[in-house]
Amino acid sequence: MKVVFTTDAVHVRDRLDYWQDEATKAYVEHEFGTSAGRSFQGTIRAASMGTLNLSLFECDACLVQRTQRCLKSAADDDVLLCVQVGGSITLHQDGRDMVKKAEDIFILDPRRPFTLDCSPDTRSLVVKTPRWEVQARLGEISALTAHPIARDSAVAPLASGFLTMLAARTDAIDAVTGGKLAQQALDLVALALEEEMRSEPAVLSSARSTTLLRLKANIEAKIRDPALRPALAAAATGISVRYANALLAEEGTSLERFIMARRLHRCRQALADPAQASRTVTDIAYSCGFSDVSHFTRRFKAQFGHSPSECRPQRR
Numbered sequence: 001m002k003v004v005f006t007t008d009a010v011h012v013r014d015r016l017d018y019w020q021d022e023a024t025k026a027y028v029e030h031e032f033g034t035s036a037g038r039s040f041q042g043t044i045r046a047a048s049m050g051t052l053n054l055s056l057f058e059c060d061a062c063l064v065q066r067t068q069r070c071l072k073s074a075a076d077d078d079v080l081l082c083v084q085v086g087g088s089i090t091l092h093q094d095g096r097d098m099v100k101k102a103e104d105i106f107i108l109d110p111r112r113p114f115t116l117d118c119s120p121d122t123r124s125l126v127v128k129t130p131r132w133e134v135q136a137r138l139g140e141i142s143a144l145t146a147h148p149i150a151r152d153s154a155v156a157p158l159a160s161g162f163l164t165m166l167a168a169r170t171d172a173i174d175a176v177t178g179g180k181l182a183q184q185a186l187d188l189v190a191l192a193l194e195e196e197m198r199s200e201p202a203v204l205s206s207a208r209s210t211t212l213l214r215l216k217a218n219i220e221a222k223i224r225d226p227a228l229r230p231a232l233a234a235a236a237t238g239i240s241v242r243y244a245n246a247l248l249a250e251e252g253t254s255l256e257r258f259i260m261a262r263r264l265h266r267c268r269q270a271l272a273d274p275a276q277a278s279r280t281v282t283d284i285a286y287s288c289g290f291s292d293v294s295h296f297t298r299r300f301k302a303q304f305g306h307s308p309s310e311c312r313p314q315r316r
Helices: 012-026 131-138 156-168 175-197 207-222 230-237 241-249 255-272 281-287 293-304
Strands: 002-006 031-033 042-049 052-059 062-066 078-086 089-093 096-100 105-108 114-118 122-130
Touching: 002 012, 012 031, 012 042, 012 052, 042 175, 052 156, 052 175, 078 131, 078 156, 089 105, 105 156, 105 175, 122 131, 122 156, 131 175, 131 207, 156 175, 175 207, 207 230, 207 241, 207 255, 230 241, 230 255, 241 255, 255 281, 255 293, 281 293
Parallel strands: none
Antiparallel strands: 002 042, 031 062, 042 052, 052 122, 062 114, 078 105, 078 122, 089 096, 089 114
């Protein structure tokens, strides 16, 4: 994994601001504080594999809070799968408080507030994964956030160890193999959480569900390309459009409607993001694969009930 940010290169007077900016880019918007003051030190390493974005952060003691204020402009469609590599973290979400130590694995939902109290010399691997990847295996995740996983669990050490090994080998793994390994990692995490909850069985990647997950992953990877059409998405997955439609019919949609929904969702996220307030609606529409702004506007209003410009932060 490559270093994307370290406080070593930043003047002490600017460290805390720069760290929060970089941590927000890597994870989610949050409020940050530290007892280390201006001497705070931290490093973020990052890489991607399939639909997963992996990042490893090492830092001094700090308090990270995802507050209601941070949620106001959020339309987060990801889930955070976390592995504690070193030190410890006390976390709180959905009324649950837990202390996580080395090799522990846990899940956080950025759509709801959470708090992380990091000990000195904390090292944590955070895997940002599309929400649909997790829900396809586990369903609704509200009962799983900040949930304890017993240390004598048979599967949890395998899941955390596998994710840690993936992070250490991202530079040596090609894109095709990485996509397959990412799916296996998510299956292991689902097994670990399902084993602990003892509820409905996790839905693992059977041939049919694996194909559906691959199809969605290929669409996400190419969603910015205006040339993406049902035939291209199906061909990239090695299936026919007819079979792709049959897979998506189980979710009440079709390949063409799914591609459109994902493009509109991406646009809505960008429009609501204060960090992208300087971008025009046209620019955002084009960057999400639309080639006709009038067509985009009509589709957007039909989907969400209001115009794209009404999503901008200053309009809310």
